[in-house]
Amino acid sequence: MSYPTGSSGSGRLPSPSLRPWAGLPWIWAVPVIALLIAGWLGLRTIADRGPLITISFPNAEGIELGRNEAARTTIRYKNVELGRVVSLGLSDDQSHVVVTAEMRSEAEPLLRADTKFWVVRPRLEFSGISGLSTLVSGAYIGILPGGGARGARDFTGLQNPPPAQGLVGGTSYTLTTERQPFLSDTAPVYYHGVKVGEVTEQTLSDKDGSVAIRIFIYEPHNVLIRPGSQFWTSAGFEASLGSQGLQIETESLQTLLSGAIVFDTPPAAMAEAESPAGSQFTLYRDRKSAADSGDPVRVFYRVSFPGPLHGLAIGTPVELRGIPIGRVSALRLEYDASSDEIRVPATLEIAPHRIATESEAAIPRDDQKAATEATNRLFERLIAKGMRARLAPDNLLIGSRVVDLEFLENAEPAQLGQGEPYPELPTAPSTGLDDIARSASTFLDQLASLPLGELIGGMRDMVKHADAVVGSPELKRSVKQLDxxxxDAGQFARDIRTQATPLLAKLNSAADQLGSTLALLGNDPRSSTDLARTMSELKDAARSVRVLAD
Incomplete structure (x- = not known):
């Protein structure tokens, strides 16, 4: 192997050539971008992370704390997720469970001192079935924002869903009553059969023992609430037996099971301004009591009826010319030492505005004292014209009565008694049942005075004689002879009928011949004279035959 040598042939390696750096390769941009994205996501997560809150519930039913975040129970407002449960544990005293949830930052404005939380799950209630969607998606914690101070972190959850208040627009009012009526926690409120609200809260007063019931009326029906509105309870079924017979009123099945509140606003009250939120009204036990409450003032009178007072009770109506104008408000036993007798005076509660009066005799509506004086003056004039109080039958089947203020003809002079604590009305003898009782007593007395023994004995003798006559042989023979x-009379009639037919035919023929003969004789005067002579002879002959027949 040979290695390149330098130009000088010395065998040394060539020196590297140095050039300036032109920049990092583009591949290095990938990790940088990834790092930036991770940092942005981290900052976004930190920015979106809201506060941690705790919610106390009676139990953990429906709340899930899964192994991963997706399996944890969510917190939703209007079906928008605002947080998730991160931990679940018992309180220090182990009386309830404490749920810790991590909220999103946009939920911060909803976390107020009176914000409500509850577990949304399937529920079967009187008004229907709710929360069916959670059968698929699972239970979640609902939130209802309050109006208190912001920044709250500890909350107490509700065992049941809150009322519609807050979920829809409307107005809250308070109803007061002496006794707790039959109403569920979310009983409906009806106006002319239409549901316009619901009960939100029922509390018992520690001071006077009265019951305060808060109701919520939906928009736009809250404009119907005026100062003159009347509220009463409805149990779904009412039956009454009075002068008009048996009356039965039924409502819906929901009302029968949960109870309901019904209200009405008279036309005159609609002219008043709308009642503001939080206004208080009286809750009456039924429609009649509510209707009676519409009278602005009440005037009381005392009356003492002679004789027994069977059928008279508290609440008995007081009528004037058949129109109710009040009721009996009290009955009591009193011992009169002067006469050594026990009396039962009744207190009448009169609504004077049910009697229409002229302008100069108008009864004030806002002054109890002036209204009482005006009513007394009116009654004094009516008493002078013969008005008297007396008991009259209301329903003979059940023996109920009414106090009837009736005008009597030729009534003895009387006046309004100035007694204590109330003026006393003059009375007249009772009618109806007492008259019937007196008539029955008179009839029984007359019946007892009759010689019933002799009458019955005579009737027995008559029956015996009649039986003897009917069974005698002479009567039997007479009946057979009559038969x-x-x-024979029947046979004779049949014979006459058989012989009469040819006789009538001969008479018709003779009549025709006689007609022809008369026509011929009519043209001859001598024949007429002969005919008259002949008719005279025929009369003599007929007379001779009659004498002979006799």
């Missing part, structure tokens, strides 16, 4: 006579 034979009727048979």
């Amino acid at each position: 034979r006579t009727l048979a």
